[in-house]
Amino acid sequence: MRVSSHQLLDAAINSIQKQSVEAMKWQQQISSGKKYVKASEGAVAIARGVEIQFDKSKYAMLKANQDFVATRMALADAQLGSMHDALSEMQQMGVQARDAAIGKIGLQSLAQKARAAYDLLAQQAVAMDTNDERYLLDTTNVARLDQPKITATGSASVAQKDSITFSGAYGANEIVEFTVNGVRLQYITTAGDTANSIATNIATQFTAAANNAGNSAVTASASSGTITLEAKKPGVPFTASVVENSSTGSAVRAEVRANVTEVSSATIAPDAVFQKAGTYLIDKFSTRSIGAGETITEARMQIEGKGPDGSTSSYYVGVYKNGILKFPQQPDAFMNLEIAITGNPDLMTEMRFEANPVTVRLNPAAKMHVDGAYAVELSKGDQFINGNFEKTGVTYQGSSALINGWTASLTAAAGTNTTVTAATNTVDFSTQTRFDSGRSLLLKSSGVSGTATAGAASVGGPVLLSNEPVQLFASNTTTGRVADTVSFRWAATSTELAKVTVSLVNIDTNESTVLLSSTAAAPSSSPTWAALTHTVTKDGRYRLKVESATVDSAVDGISNATTSVYIDDVQVVSGAKELTAATLMVDGAAVKTATVANGGLAYDATTKTTRINFANAAGSPTNFYDLSLDLVGDPADLRTTNKINFRVDPKVKQIEIEPGIWVPEGISFREALGNNTATSRDVLADARAFVESLERAAVSGTLESDFTGKIAHLDAATDQVLKYQIRAGVIGAQVDAAKAALEIKATELEAHRSRLLDTDIAEASAGLVRTLSTIDVRMGLPVRMKKRTRSCFGE
Known part of the structure; x- marks a missing residue:
């Protein structure tokens, strides 16, 4: 080649x-x-x-993590070492005090030194670093005021409505056909008819035609060229249509409100913060296209009828997705506002709540030895006991039923001209509630039979009466006090007609103020919940009375009828400007109440700060010391049912210092100084008991008989502090070893990476x-x- x-x-x-x-x-x-x-x-x-x-x-x-834990442990080691020194000094004083030759003057000197040592010990127990974090970690989470409850109304709670708007010019002899539930109205226009006159004439003629056709379940009204049809009862739907042949005029369906969807519950996120007080109204859930086949569901909101620019025509707009309604941050109004919704909100859904801009600060020097769920129940006045009926249990005594806070008479009383032939009245707790959670009280009448000599027969059911009166106040222009309100929810069903009467009875004057007197229009099998709020018009002490009855629906006698009346959420909203009481609850049990009278409540009008001071717990060993909270904000914005919630966890969090190796991120106050268990000493309580005993001895000149026992407790407390000081050192050494191992591994990794x-x-x-x-x-x-x-x- x-x-x-x-x-x-x-x-x-x-x-x-x-x-x-x-x-x-x-x-x-x-x-x-x-x-x-x-x-x-x-x-x-x-x-x-x-x-x-x-x-x-x-x-x-x-x-x-290692650097963080090492710093924490070094600080805890030093702090516990100082505390151990103070306790050791007290131990030496105890030895000196038992010397018979020391005398009264010597005891006085020792008592002064012991008090100074104890004060130093108490300060060191809650000492903080430059970042305002305790050297001995506090395992209490953030104290928060509970979020307002939302009142939601959906289409199932609102009557159906249909609106048609007329516009343009109509000539003579043009035809508008309007059909509702099959009833057709043909209206022929005349020359000069305006949109408003057409709507008015159609509404008038339709009402007459509908009534003649027995279709009185729908009403018609007209305004500004719009005719509005509305069902008289929620949950009863109707159909409507309009056809017209005008070449210049037009008729447009302006609004359609159905009643087939409902919001069963709505809950505000626990970390939501409100800066503006007042009524928040959320409505108009609507879906629109955003292109590329995607849609977005939005809802609008106003605070006290105004939007972000302060006008009545502007709105805050939130996005609804996957059951969560979320609003953008508005630092001047609210932050972190998210609402979890169960149900299907629509254009006619309305949700309301009263926001509270008061913030809570827990005293950082508070010392709590018992873990669990803590709550502070706020009060601005009296409440009906067990008004939410969550404390269940019924005891029957003769013809009465006894419930926590309430008594029900079960005698079947005959109404006017009525003879009762049979009836069984009972009281029970029901899971039938407005928002499908919790309990309501059921007043039930079964097997009701009766006849009347004239008119409709009526048989009384259970009569519920609150046991204790509550003090209620009307408005007072002199003091500026706002009137109290009483509110409740109710529902009723009956195979005949259910009658419900609710009243406030003044126990001093025996006057009754009727809040509700309702007789159903027709038998019903499913309860429809309603809410009622009454504004108090006269000061006094009142009991709440709820009466149920079965009424003959066809005026032909009552035969084996069943009537159920549900009552729930009975509460007083006080118009008082300041708090009157605060009760500390631990794991659901009342522990202590702070009031103005006992010095536990104080309000500074200049800074708008309410101090709730529970001080030290009663009993031995003591569960907490120096427990106080500050509420910053106008207490007039607080509801009498508000709660402050926080939690004390049993241990500090764990943190990873090597792959798979976890250690505590610090030494907790409760571990080192006592957690109220049988194997733990309350260090501060033991030290204080020793000091106070020594101070009493300085006055009397002789030691108390149990002084030796107090020294033994002090010795155990000192050993406990030393134990956790050693633990801090051991964990610190473990972290140092982990640091060395990690450095070797990191170096090897870097070398391998470099070779690759x-x-x-x-x-x-x-x-x-x-x-x-x-x-x-x-x-x-x-x-x-x-x-x-x-x-x-x-x-």
């Missing part, structure tokens, strides 16, 4: 180009320090490098030299070929 000069030359040029690319690669590795420029050049190595980088990131996190991904300078330099040498050789080939060609031709 013959090889031409051109082939040799092409081969040389191709080789030069390849070697030039190779040289550039070596140069790039040397300049960048990276072995691979593209993932395809070393896919396996780069993938492993990514894993190593992830491990390095985790090691960086672990190192931060970093440029070996020596190797890259040698490769570059080899490549450049090859290029030099290939560059000489064309020169030699040129000389040889000239030689062949005798040049």
Whole structure:
């Protein structure tokens, strides 16, 4: 095979180009320090490098954890060491006090020193660093005021409505056909008819036609060219349509409100914060397209009838998705406002709540030894006991039923002209509630039979009466007090007609104020809940009375009828400007109540700060010391049913210092100084008992008989503090060892990563030299070929 000069030359040029690319690669590795420029050049190595980088990131996190825990433990070690020194000093005083030769003056001197040592110990127990964090960690979470309850009304709670708006000019003899539930009305216009006159005439004629056709369940009204049809009863639907043949006028369905959906519950997120007080109204859930086949559901909100710009025409707009309605942050009005909704909100859904801008601050120096759920129930006046009927249990005594806070008479009373032939009245608790949670009270009448000599028969059911009166106040223009209100929810069903009467009975004057007197229009099998709020118009002490009855629906006697009346959420909303009481609850049990009279409540009008001071718990051992809370904000915005909730956890959180190795992030106050268990000493209580005993001895000149026992308790408390000081040191040493191990692992990882991904300078330099040498050789080939060609031709 013959090889031409051109082939040799092409081969040389191709080789030069390849070697030039190779040289550039070596140069790039040397300049960048990276072995691979593209993932395809070393896919396996780069993938492993990514894993190593992830491990390095985790090691960086672990190192931060180690530094954090090491600092915490060092501070706790030092703090516990100082406290141990103070306790040891007290122990020495105890030894000196038992010396018979010390005398009364010596006891007085020791008592003064012991008191100073105790004061120092108490300060060290809750001492904080520059970040306002305790050296001995507090395991109490943030105290929060409970969120307002939402009152939601959906379409099932609102009567159906249909609106049609007329516009434009209508001529003579044009036809408008209006059909509702099959009843058709044909209206013929006259010359000069306006949209408003047409709507008014149709409404008038439809009402007459509908009534004649027995269709009185729907009403019609007209205003500004719009005719509005509305069902008289919620839950009873109707159909409507309009057809017109005008060439210049038009009729447009302006609004359609159905009654097939409902919001069963709505709950505000616990971390929502409100800056503006007042009524928040959320409505108009609507869905719109945002392009690309996507839609968004929004709802609007106003505070006291105004939007973000302070006008009545502006709205805060929230997005509803996956059962959560979320509003953008509004620092001047609210933050973190999210509402979890159960049900299907629609255009006619309305949700209301009263926001409270009061914030809570828990005293950082509070010392709590018992873990659990803490709550502070606020009060601005009296409440009906067990008004939410969550405390269940019924006891029957003769013809009465006794319930926590209430008594029901079960005698079946005959109404006017009525003879009762049979009836059984009972009281029970029901899960039938407005929002499908909790309990309501059921007043039930079964097997009711009776006849009347004239009119409709009526048989009384259970009569419920609150046991204790509540003091209620009307408004007072002199003092500026706002009137109290009494509210409740109710529902009723009956195979005949259910009658419900609710009244307030003044126990001093025996006057009755009727809040509700309702007789159903027809028998019903499913309860429809309603709410009622009454504003008090006269000061007095009142009891609440609820009466149920069964009424003959067809005036033909009552036969084996059943009537159920449900009552729930009976409460007083006080118009008082300030709190009157606050009760501390621990795991649901009342522990202590703070009032103005006992010095536990104080209000500073200048700063609008209410101090709730529970001080120290009663009993021994003591559950808490120096427990107080500040409520910052106008207490007039507080509801009498508000609660403050916080929790004391049993242990501090764990933190990872090595892969799979977790340690406490610090030493907790409750661990070191007592958690009220049988194996734990309340260090501060033991130290204080020792000091107070020594102070009494300084007055009497002799030690108390149990002084030796107090010293024994002090010794146990001192040993407990030393135990946790040692524990802090041990964990600190464990962290130091973890640091060393982590540094070794991190170094090994970095070396491995470097071998995989970093440029070996020596190797890259040698490769570059080899490549450049090859290029030099290939560059000489064309020169030699040129000389040889000239030689062949005798040049």
